[in-house]
Amino acid sequence: MVAGPLPVPSGPGKDRLRLWIRLLRASRTIEAELRERLKKEFDTTLPRFDVMAALYRAPEGMLMSDLSRFLLVSNGNVTGIVDRLVSEGLVARARRNGDRRTSMVRLTEEGTKSFATIAAAHEGWIGELLGKVSEEDARRLTGMLTSFRSNWEGRE
């Protein structure tokens, strides 16, 4: 999947394959760098950061299934990550009266403060890691990826 230096043979459809390979390598490269920095600087992980980022945008809280859908990961996965965040005091689960199957998950005060700090650093890192991409290219690329996303969601 993460094919590299050697070129993909040319032919019909190869352009898209090449695009996918580059896309994957770019995101893995950046992801690896972020993972390392999160670990070194804040002793945390990317999945934890992802969950906290989602919750930060939803002060009223989120259901587990919302988190799962939003983060594009399985529901069982979210359970584990949230468990750990709860045990660290960064996240809280609140049982709901309306539906006792569900629980609202939200950042604690400590979690909110912690995330704000990390997010500021994170944004700086992205600026640095993507520094060579011009603002204009960034916007154009974003536009293409956005249209990919809309097409994707409308598929089937």
Added chain:
Amino acid sequence: MVAGPLPVPSGPGKDRLRLWIRLLRASRTIEAELRERLKKEFDTTLPRFDVMAALYRAPEGMLMSDLSRFLLVSNGNVTGIVDRLVSEGLVARARRNGDRRTSMVRLTEEGTKSFATIAAAHEGWIGELLGKVSEEDARRLTGMLTSFRSNWEGRE
């Protein structure tokens, strides 16, 4: 990390952050789809596919450390995946006379045939999943990502 529907606030540097988020969501979406199809259609996994793809391009074999570097994953990780592929008869390790620390890893005949089949399907999937991206956009996007990569490798 995988922020979604809600827009990233505007401001300096936010364009790159937005780009990163879109990039990550696009690759995770495609990855999830490929993972599912590899499982359903060929009872295999993405990491196995990655390793086999790398070895397919190197008929003479690769060192473990080459695989690790090439796939952008840790060396310990590669050990486990190759172990499993070996136990399935798809990959073979060959001790080298010159340096007994290393071993050349290569696809077996069965592994080669198996990969060829899967790779053909894989290419078709990518063509389908990225079908809405025009060939021209695909080339332009690839170009931008390639220049990101060169910049990255030249950093530090």
Added chain:
DNA sequence: ACATAAAACTTTAAGCTTGAAATATCTGAC
């Protein structure tokens, strides 16, 4: 009301992933 289905979540087993420590081998300085 009751059975049945659907929904939300957790648990489980297997595999992936990392960073760090351990092992084995090789290279170079002396």
Added chain:
DNA sequence: GTCAGATATTTCAAGCTTAAAGTTTTATGT
């Protein structure tokens, strides 16, 4: 030759990830 350091790989512990199976609660049809 030998010993220190470098190199290649494996092992290990902890955590992430998925798909599938299980649990509890809610909704629905009759």
